[in-house]
Every structure is written in structure tokens, then in C-alpha cells.
Amino acid sequence: MKRKNITLPNIAEPADARVGSQCIVRGNQVFISGQIAYDNGKLVGAGDPLVQCQQCFKNIRDYVEAAGGTMDDVVSLNIFLSDIRYRQPAIDARAEAFEAPGPSATVVGGVDFAFEDLLVEISAIAILGD
Numbered sequence: 001m002k003r004k005n006i007t008l009p010n011i012a013e014p015a016d017a018r019v020g021s022q023c024i025v026r027g028n029q030v031f032i033s034g035q036i037a038y039d040n041g042k043l044v045g046a047g048d049p050l051v052q053c054q055q056c057f058k059n060i061r062d063y064v065e066a067a068g069g070t071m072d073d074v075v076s077l078n079i080f081l082s083d084i085r086y087r088q089p090a091i092d093a094r095a096e097a098f099e100a101p102g103p104s105a106t107v108v109g110g111v112d113f114a115f116e117d118l119l120v121e122i123s124a125i126a127i128l129g130d
Helices: 049-066 084-097
Strands: 003-005 023-026 029-035 074-081 104-108 120-127
Touching: 029 049, 049 074, 049 084, 049 120, 074 084, 084 104
Parallel strands: 074 104
Antiparallel strands: 003 023, 023 029, 029 120, 074 120
16 A cells, blocks of 8 residues: 655644655554644644643644544554643643543653743554444
8 A cells, every 4th residue: 555645734744855744644544743732833832731732632633634534543642741740731631632531642751852842742643444
């Protein structure tokens, strides 16, 4: 099966194509790279980990839907936090984005992000269909 890159107008692709794409579909599998709280090139939720998580999950939902799926198709998350104390806002945003029990998740704290105001980055894998 051929690989297909999905692009969205509100989320920038990497400036250097050699580093990949934000979203790759191969067969019924969707791989979404770490999403940060940016919309149309602007940070959403400066200083607020809950709002940043909500934006990350919105970006993930946009990619999953563009691939032909729903958030129910998301099977795995990697959640990276600049401070592990942001775990509860991440849990709260996850509960808003998914029906229980939701996808499996790994949560890592103490991450040093490329941009100072980022508090959260979330990647996802979805499997479309049954």
C-alpha cells in the first residue's frame, strides 16, 4: 500500500521535507506526529496546560477526520509535558476528547520543548475501521 501524507491548512508542515510529515496514512493506519498547541501558526493557551492539551487534541481530531476516521479510531497516544504537574490537565483534556476508556497512553514529564511557551506535545496512532 502507498503512503499518503495528509496536510491541513491550519497546521504547518515541517519546513524541511526530509523530516517527514505531520500525518501519514498507510493502509488503515494513521500516524500523527507530536501536535503542539498551534492553530494557524499561533500559540493557543499561553501558560495554560489544559487549553494547550485541548488544542493538541483538536489538531489530532482534524487529522483523524481528514483520514476518514473518528476519535474512536485512535488507539495510542504519547503525551509529553514540560512539567509532570500538568498531568491532571492532560487527563482532563483527554477525557473531553475521548469516550471512556479511550486509547492507551504514555505520559512523560520534564520535557524540554523547542519553543519556550510550549507546555504540551501529543502524538497519536489511529487504526481506521474494524
